[in-house]
Amino acid sequence: MLTLSAEPGSASRRFFYSAIFWLIVPGIIGLTLATFLYVPSVYDSLPLTLKPYLSFGRIRPAHVNLMIFGWLSQAYAGGILFILPRITRARLFSERLAHANWWLWNLMIAGAAITLPLGLTQGREYAEMIWPLDLLLIVNWVLLAINIWGTFARREEPKVYVSLWNFMAATIIFAGVYAVGNKIWDPSGAYTGMNDNIVNYFYVHNLFNSWFTTAGLGLAFYLLPKLTDKPLYSHRLALWGLWSVWTGQHHQLYSPAPDWLEYLTIVFSILAAVPTIAFMVNFFMTMRGRWGRAAEDVALRFLVTGALFWAFTCVQGVAQSFRTFSMYVHFTNWVIGHSHLAFVADYSFWAFSLIYLMIPVLVRRPMYSRKLMEWHYWLTTVGMTIFMVSLWIGGLIQGQNWLTYSTPFIETVKSMQPYFALRLVGGLMAGVGVLCMAYNVWQTARQPAPAPALSPAAAASGGGGE
Amino acid sequence: MKINQSIVYLTGGSIISLLLGIIVTIILPAQDPAVLGPSPLARPYTAQELLGREIYKREGCHYCHTQQVRAPEADRGMVHQKGDIGPESVPGDYYYQSPVFWGTNRQGPDLAHMASREGIGSNADWHRLHFNNPRAVASGSIMPSFDYLTPEEMEALIAYMLTLK
Numbered sequence: 001m002l003t004l005s006a007e008p009g010s011a012s013r014r015f016f017y018s019a020i021f022w023l024i025v026p027g028i029i030g031l032t033l034a035t036f037l038y039v040p041s042v043y044d045s046l047p048l049t050l051k052p053y054l055s056f057g058r059i060r061p062a063h064v065n066l067m068i069f070g071w072l073s074q075a076y077a078g079g080i081l082f083i084l085p086r087i088t089r090a091r092l093f094s095e096r097l098a099h100a101n102w103w104l105w106n107l108m109i110a111g112a113a114i115t116l117p118l119g120l121t122q123g124r125e126y127a128e129m130i131w132p133l134d135l136l137l138i139v140n141w142v143l144l145a146i147n148i149w150g151t152f153a154r155r156e157e158p159k160v161y162v163s164l165w166n167f168m169a170a171t172i173i174f175a176g177v178y179a180v181g182n183k184i185w186d187p188s189g190a191y192t193g194m195n196d197n198i199v200n201y202f203y204v205h206n207l208f209n210s211w212f213t214t215a216g217l218g219l220a221f222y223l224l225p226k227l228t229d230k231p232l233y234s235h236r237l238a239l240w241g242l243w244s245v246w247t248g249q250h251h252q253l254y255s256p257a258p259d260w261l262e263y264l265t266i267v268f269s270i271l272a273a274v275p276t277i278a279f280m281v282n283f284f285m286t287m288r289g290r291w292g293r294a295a296e297d298v299a300l301r302f303l304v305t306g307a308l309f310w311a312f313t314c315v316q317g318v319a320q321s322f323r324t325f326s327m328y329v330h331f332t333n334w335v336i337g338h339s340h341l342a343f344v345a346d347y348s349f350w351a352f353s354l355i356y357l358m359i360p361v362l363v364r365r366p367m368y369s370r371k372l373m374e375w376h377y378w379l380t381t382v383g384m385t386i387f388m389v390s391l392w393i394g395g396l397i398q399g400q401n402w403l404t405y406s407t408p409f410i411e412t413v414k415s416m417q418p419y420f421a422l423r424l425v426g427g428l429m430a431g432v433g434v435l436c437m438a439y440n441v442w443q444t445a446r447q448p449a450p451a452p453a454l455s456p457a458a459a460a461s462g463g464g465g466e
Numbered sequence: 467m468k469i470n471q472s473i474v475y476l477t478g479g480s481i482i483s484l485l486l487g488i489i490v491t492i493i494l495p496a497q498d499p500a501v502l503g504p505s506p507l508a509r510p511y512t513a514q515e516l517l518g519r520e521i522y523k524r525e526g527c528h529y530c531h532t533q534q535v536r537a538p539e540a541d542r543g544m545v546h547q548k549g550d551i552g553p554e555s556v557p558g559d560y561y562y563q564s565p566v567f568w569g570t571n572r573q574g575p576d577l578a579h580m581a582s583r584e585g586i587g588s589n590a591d592w593h594r595l596h597f598n599n600p601r602a603v604a605s606g607s608i609m610p611s612f613d614y615l616t617p618e619e620m621e622a623l624i625a626y627m628l629t630l631k
Binding site: 036037040043044048051052055056057058060061119121122123124125158160165168169172173176177180188189190191192193194195196197198199200202206210248249251252253254255256257258261264265327330331332333335336402403405406407408409410411413414 | 469472473476477480481483484487488490491492494495496498500501523524525526527528529530532534536537538539542543544545546548549554555556557559560561562563564565566567568569570571572573574575600601604605606607608609610611612613614
């Protein structure tokens with residue numbers, strides 16, 4: 001199976017398949033974590049030989065890293081490889097290179113899935129992967145960048161669509177951010193003292209800002225006109241990453257870091273509202289007259305829901321950048337709600353939209369079941385809403401109790417029980433939704449006898465960018 | 467050509483913004499006088515304490531326990547008794563640490579000054595009991611038990627806990 005096929009679209013398809021696999025694995029880990037928080041005795045009752053590998057502090061980074069680099073980043077890579085030939089009207093720079101990229105990518109993720117539960121970790125948030133895997137990650141991003149820049153270089157389409165700029169910038173900046181954030185030249189991967197934390201959160205913030213947001217907006221700018229059959233309202237470049245590189249420290253307000261650094265990041269965090277508003281204006285103006293379609297088209301509905309959640313993420317993000325609000329919610333379960341809002345409800349929803357638009361084109365068959373798509377949408381949306389709202393409410397209660405300075409800490413832990421229960425229920429719903437999608441994609445891919453070619457009508461509704 | 471110009475702007479702009487971000491938010495803070503020396507609470511670790519830090523890192527304790535006390539809660543925040551969260555954390559506290567375990571979430575209490583907590587913090591026997599079966603000493607705790615650690619690992623972890631003054 002070690003094939004490096006040159007068939008157009010074959011690498012994109014593989015990235016989507018493995019992305020879905022790496023969504024299910026850390027999803028199961030996430031549900032396990034939620035169960036341990038709600039009923040700690042479940043973990044206590046495990047056999048002693050298993051306990052080290054299922055310990056909360058070891059599988060939590062596995063959940064996070066597999067979701068980030070296994071699921072969402074691979075879905076992004078699949079989407080980017082799909083879009084590149086369509087917006088440049090050229091063949092992908094190298095399909096074979098993209099396949100090699102896929103193998104190395106999955107080697108890295110499998111490595112993370114094995115090493116993290118074994119306790120092999122660098123112990124820094126989102127940067128836990130050990131040194132050899134760090135190096136492999138840089139190689140993977142460089143290979144992806146070669147395909148992006150190489151396809152750009154051989155483009156036949158004279159106009160460069162905005163998405164392409166986003167992909168080109170995202171790959172450059174993120175490789176740099178990762179190298180610095182993970183101290184790539186040092187096998188320990190850690191700096192010393194306060195600086196270690198400052199660099200860590202520079203990286204954490206820019207993982208989202210320079211990769212998931214910059215590349216993600218590129219994907220959204222492709223999806224939006226495609227799914228609405230309408231040109232993008234404004235083609236102005238929306239590379240908001242360019243000043244949010246400064247805001248990492250807003251993750252640690254009132255921390256021992258210098259005050260001037262906190263004030264600086266607060267200013268830049270507020271400034272980040274400007275490109276957010278620009279995107280939302282663009283989004284709403286493009287959607288005008290097309291809202292009805294979101295009722296029928298699940299791919300568009302995921303995109304729209306994701307964009308609305310994205311706007312909400314940005315509002316929360318700016319609010320959390322103020323010291324007073326941060327003092328209230330930071331360290332509470334609110335933060336877990338916020339991170340799932342950004343990761344699942346916006347960027348992953350956009351990735352679901354990619355899958356429902358692109359898989360039928362890549363396997364040349366319509367999706368196997370419309371009903372399962374609806375189940376996926378509703379279970380995931382309602383499930384994640386229950387998940388997030390319960391953690392936000394729980395977090396506010398927790399924060400309030402801490403600020404009384406007269407409640408024993410253990411009481412604030414006990415008070416989280418109902419919210420942990422609701423989170424588990426919401427997570428289970430979202431998980432079943434994801435399984436509906438996985439089954440649906442599997443059934444679509446394995447259906448016998450693909451039609452020889454898409455009819456013009458079908459190609460127009462789901463096909464390429466021509 | 468216009469596009470070639472744009473590509474120069476894009477690449478240049480991306481790299482410059484990244485470099486500026488690194489200079490202003492990483493390199494400049496590292497020159498801050500406050501980080502250039504240890505605080506009175508910081509001291510170099512022994513080999514056993516360093517092993518204990520490795521266990522703390524390996525088991526991911528920092529995902530549920532922070533090690534930073536913020537100004538507004540300093541000497542007021544309550545773990546068992548009012549104010550026992552301890553004094554505000556300062557950069558010099560972390561002088562000998564790599565990586566640091568500041569954390570972002572408190573499923574459990576802050577541990578920056580845990581060894582100074584009355585009655586239990588400096589009591590190695592309490593720690594041993596607590597690691598082996600958290601709910602035996604703290605009813606309602608959601609901490610996992612660490613009964614799988616080897617005796618050597620357990621003692622190292624406890625030695626590290628006792629440095630958190």
